[in-house]
Amino acid sequence: MAIVPMKHMELYGLVRHRSSFLSELQRLGLVELVAPAEEEISSEPGEELRNxxxxxxxxxxxxxxxLAICERFAPRKPNFIEQFAGMKTVLTWEEQQNYLxxxxxxxxxxxELFKSENEYARMEQEKVQVEREISQLRPWIRLDLPRHEWKGSTNIQVLLGSIEGSLSVFTEALAQExxxxxxQELGAYESRLYLVFFLLRKTRAEEILKNKGFVPTVPxxxxxxxxxxxxxxxxxxxxxxxxxxxxxxxxxRIAEQxxxxxxxxxxxHNLKLQVEANRQLLMSKDVFALEGWVEAEKADRVKKVLxxxxxxxxxxxxxxxxDEKIPIAMKNSTIITPFETLVESFSYxxxxxxxxxxxxxPFxxxxxxxxxxxxGYGMLLALICSVLLWKMTMKPNGRKMAGMLLASGLGAVFVGLLTSSIFSFSPYKGIxxxxxxxxxxxIVSLGLGLVQLYVGTLISAWMNIRDGRVVDAIWKQGFWLLFLTxxxxxxxxPQLGWEQYALHIKYGTVIAAALLIIGNTRGKKGLLSKLMAIPGGILNIYGSVGFFSDVLSYSRLMALGLSGGVMGSIINMFVRMTWGVPVIGWLFSILIFLFGHALNMGLNVLGAYVHSSRLQYLEFFxxxxxxxxxxxxxxxxxNINIFLKKEREV
Known part of the structure; x- marks a missing residue:
C-alpha cells in the first residue's frame, strides 16, 4: 500500500530559455507544475501567449x-479486437521524427485535400440537381413535341399538365361545352396522369379543365x-x-498518409500543452520561476537532465x-498495479x-x-484480456483494466475448479x-465479507499507530473489534460447542461495550462533558448493526454465483435435449451452447464486476x-493518436 513520496521543486532560469526548459520537462513527464497564486501571475506575456x-x-x-475528411472518404476497417479496444497507430520514435x-x-x-473536398461537394451538389431534374422529367418522357412547339400556334393552344382521377370527367366537361x-396520354406517375391537350384558342377550355382539377405544368x-x-x-x-x-x-490516396x-x-496538441504551461510560470523581465512536484526517487534524474x-x-x-497538499501517485508490485484502477475510479x-x-x-x-x-467463463475472460494485453497498444489505464480483469478471471478459474464448475458441467466432485x-x-460469502471488514478496521488501526496515535487505535479499533468478536x-x-464458555463470552462482550462508551468520553474535560459524551458512545455500539448489515451485503455474491450456475445448468439441459434430434440436432445443440453461454458469461461478468466493485467502495472503504x-x-x-513502441532515451 504505497503512496509515492514527493519532493517540491523550484526552478529558476532565463526567460529566453523557458521554452527549452518546458519542452525538456514535458519530454521527461516527471514534473507536475504548480500554478502560482493569482496575484503573482504576470500579465506581460499574455498577448504573446494568446498569439x-x-x-x-x-x-x-x-x-x-x-483527419475528419480522411475518415469520411477512406474509413479504416478495424479488426475484431480493435472493434472493442479502438484503433491505434503505432510508430517508432524515428518514424515519428521523419513525419515531423x-x-x-x-x-x-x-x-490538395481541402481543394478536392470542395470540388467533391460542388460536383455532388450538381449531381443531386441533375438527378432531381431527371426525376421531374420522367413523367414527360413520351412527349415528343420539341420545346419551341409548346407555345402552340395562332389558333391551337398546347396545354401540358396532370390530373388525378378519371380522364372522362375532363373530356365530358369539354364535350358539354x-x-x-x-x-395525348403521356403515362401515369405517382397516382397522377400526365397528358397534353390540344385546344382551340378563344374558348373556355383551359378554365374548365382547371376547375375540374387539371394542374398545368411545363417541364x-x-x-x-x-x-x-x-x-x-x-x-x-x-x-x-x-x-x-x-x-x-x-x-x-491522400488519406493513406x-x-x-x-x-x-x-x-x-502537445505543443499547445507546453505553451499553456507558460501560464504557470512567474516571470520578470529576464528571469522566470517555476514550482512543481516530482516523485522523490526521480528528483536526481530531473536534476541531471536539466x-x-x-x-x-x-x-x-x-x-x-x-500542511502542504501534495499530489498523489501510487506505486505497487506488478501483481497489485492492475487493481489500482479500482481505487482511481473511486478516489485517490x-x-x-x-x-x-x-x-x-485479494478480496x-x-x-x-x-x-x-x-x-470456463474465467478462463475465457483471462484469455481475452491476455490477447488484448499482447496484441493491443493501450494507454496505462486500459492496460490496468485489462490486467485487473485477467486476474479476476483467474479468480473465477480458482473458484470454479474448487467447486467443479466448467461451463456449468461438473466433471469431478468439488468441495x-x-x-x-x-x-x-x-456462509462463504458472508465469511469473506466479515474477514474483509475486519481487515479494513485493522488498516484503520494501523494508520493510527503509524501516525503515533497508539491509544486511539486501542480505544477505537481495538475495543471495537473485541466487541464485534x-x-x-x-x-x-452453541454451534461451536462452546456452551461452557458462553457466560464468559457475554461478560467479555459487555466489558468491550462499556470500554467503547468510556472511550467516547476520552478528551472531554469536566464531569458534565464526559456524561454528555456517553450517548455518543452508546450510538457507537449501535453501529454494530451497520457493520453486520455491511457483512450481509456480501450475500449478493451468493446470489450472483447461484444465478449464473442455474442459468448455465439450464443451457446445458437444453443442449442435451436437442442433441438427440435427428440430422440437425447436433447443430442446434452447438448453437445453443455457444450463444447461451456467451450471453450468460457476458451478463455474469458485468454483474460480478459491478457488485464486487460496489462491495469495495461502500462496505470495505x-x-x-x-x-x-x-x-x-x-x-x-x-498520445492522442500515436503510440510510440520505442521511446527516445530520456
Missing part, C-alpha cells in the same frame, strides 16, 4: 479537419424534346459520377511541508491515508471469482456445488478510506 495559442489552435483545427520533418508535404497534402379538343426543358434533354442529363450524370469517383480516389496527419495532430541541457539555471528540491487517497490497492486485490479476486463462479449447496455458498461468539457459541486526494498529473507528452 501562440491562436496559431496552434488553428493548426489543430486544420489537421483535425484533414515533412511539414511542407503536410501543407501541400492538406491544401361543345369545345373541340384532342389529347423544364431548355430546347429540343424531353427525351433529348433527358439523354443529355443522363450523360451529364454519368460524367459527374466518374469525376466524383476520381476525386474520391484522390482523397483516398493518415499516420503523418495523426503525428502532426499529436505534435500540435544540467545536461547546459543552460544557466538554479533548481532546488525540498521535502513537503506538514489523501496524503495521510494509505493506498488501498494491496488490500483490495476483489475472491469476490469476482465467487460472483462469476465458473472456471461443494453452488447449485446443490447454496447454504454453504452463503464478542457478539459473533455469543451467537455462534467505509472502514478506513475516504479519499479526496489530487492525482499526480505531470506535464508530459500525451
Amino acid at each position: 501562440q495559442l491562436d496559431q496552434i489552435e488553428n493548426r489543430l483545427a486544420e489537421v483535425n479537419r484533414v 520533418a515533412e511539414r511542407e508535404k503536410l501543407e501541400e497534402l492538406s491544401s 361543345e369545345i373541340t379538343y384532342s389529347y 423544364e426543358v431548355p430546347t429540343g424534346t424531353v427525351q433529348e434533354y433527358l439523354d443529355f442529363l443522363v450523360k451529364k450524370k454519368t460524367e459527374l459520377t466518374e469525376k466524383l469517383e476520381a476525386v474520391k480516389n484522390t482523397i483516398k 493518415h499516420q503523418m496527419f495523426e503525428t502532426f495532430y499529436d505534435y500540435w 544540467e545536461a541541457m547546459g543552460l544557466p539555471h538554479y533548481v532546488l528540491f525540498r521535502a513537503p511541508e506538514p 487517497p489523501r496524503q495521510d491515508e494509505v493506498d488501498p490497492s494491496s488490500a483490495i486485490a 476483489f479476486f475472491l469476490c469476482f471469482g465467487i460472483a462469476l463462479g465458473d472456471a 461443494f456445488s453452488f447449485v446443490e449447496s447454496p447454504q454453504i455458498l452463503l 464478542g457478539i459473533l461468539l455469543t451467537v455462534g457459541a 467505509n472502514t478506513f478510506f475516504e479519499g479526496g486526494g489530487k492525482p499526480f498529473t505531470p506535464l508530459k507528452i500525451e
Whole structure:
C-alpha cells in the first residue's frame, strides 16, 4: 500500500530559455507544475501567449479537419479486437521524427485535400440537381413535341399538365361545352396522369379543365424534346459520377498518409500543452520561476537532465511541508498495479491515508471469482484480456483494466475448479456445488465479507499507530473489534460447542461495550462533558448493526454465483435435449451452447464486476478510506493518436 513520496521543486532560469526548459520537462513527464497564486501571475506575456495559442489552435483545427475528411472518404476497417479496444497507430520514435520533418508535404497534402473536398461537394451538389431534374422529367418522357412547339400556334393552344382521377370527367366537361379538343396520354406517375391537350384558342377550355382539377405544368426543358434533354442529363450524370469517383480516389490516396496527419495532430496538441504551461510560470523581465512536484526517487534524474541541457539555471528540491497538499501517485508490485484502477475510479487517497490497492486485490479476486463462479467463463475472460494485453497498444489505464480483469478471471478459474464448475458441467466432485449447496455458498460469502471488514478496521488501526496515535487505535479499533468478536461468539457459541464458555463470552462482550462508551468520553474535560459524551458512545455500539448489515451485503455474491450456475445448468439441459434430434440436432445443440453461454458469461461478468466493485467502495472503504486526494498529473507528452513502441532515451 504505497503512496509515492514527493519532493517540491523550484526552478529558476532565463526567460529566453523557458521554452527549452518546458519542452525538456514535458519530454521527461516527471514534473507536475504548480500554478502560482493569482496575484503573482504576470500579465506581460499574455498577448504573446494568446498569439501562440491562436496559431496552434488553428493548426489543430486544420489537421483535425484533414483527419475528419480522411475518415469520411477512406474509413479504416478495424479488426475484431480493435472493434472493442479502438484503433491505434503505432510508430517508432524515428518514424515519428521523419513525419515531423515533412511539414511542407503536410501543407501541400492538406491544401490538395481541402481543394478536392470542395470540388467533391460542388460536383455532388450538381449531381443531386441533375438527378432531381431527371426525376421531374420522367413523367414527360413520351412527349415528343420539341420545346419551341409548346407555345402552340395562332389558333391551337398546347396545354401540358396532370390530373388525378378519371380522364372522362375532363373530356365530358369539354364535350358539354361543345369545345373541340384532342389529347395525348403521356403515362401515369405517382397516382397522377400526365397528358397534353390540344385546344382551340378563344374558348373556355383551359378554365374548365382547371376547375375540374387539371394542374398545368411545363417541364423544364431548355430546347429540343424531353427525351433529348433527358439523354443529355443522363450523360451529364454519368460524367459527374466518374469525376466524383476520381476525386474520391484522390482523397483516398491522400488519406493513406493518415499516420503523418495523426503525428502532426499529436505534435500540435502537445505543443499547445507546453505553451499553456507558460501560464504557470512567474516571470520578470529576464528571469522566470517555476514550482512543481516530482516523485522523490526521480528528483536526481530531473536534476541531471536539466544540467545536461547546459543552460544557466538554479533548481532546488525540498521535502513537503506538514500542511502542504501534495499530489498523489501510487506505486505497487506488478501483481497489485492492475487493481489500482479500482481505487482511481473511486478516489485517490489523501496524503495521510494509505493506498488501498494491496488490500483490495485479494478480496476483489475472491469476490469476482465467487460472483462469476465458473472456471470456463474465467478462463475465457483471462484469455481475452491476455490477447488484448499482447496484441493491443493501450494507454496505462486500459492496460490496468485489462490486467485487473485477467486476474479476476483467474479468480473465477480458482473458484470454479474448487467447486467443479466448467461451463456449468461438473466433471469431478468439488468441495461443494453452488447449485446443490447454496447454504454453504452463503456462509462463504458472508465469511469473506466479515474477514474483509475486519481487515479494513485493522488498516484503520494501523494508520493510527503509524501516525503515533497508539491509544486511539486501542480505544477505537481495538475495543471495537473485541466487541464485534464478542457478539459473533455469543451467537455462534452453541454451534461451536462452546456452551461452557458462553457466560464468559457475554461478560467479555459487555466489558468491550462499556470500554467503547468510556472511550467516547476520552478528551472531554469536566464531569458534565464526559456524561454528555456517553450517548455518543452508546450510538457507537449501535453501529454494530451497520457493520453486520455491511457483512450481509456480501450475500449478493451468493446470489450472483447461484444465478449464473442455474442459468448455465439450464443451457446445458437444453443442449442435451436437442442433441438427440435427428440430422440437425447436433447443430442446434452447438448453437445453443455457444450463444447461451456467451450471453450468460457476458451478463455474469458485468454483474460480478459491478457488485464486487460496489462491495469495495461502500462496505470495505467505509472502514478506513475516504479519499479526496489530487492525482499526480505531470506535464508530459500525451498520445492522442500515436503510440510510440520505442521511446527516445530520456
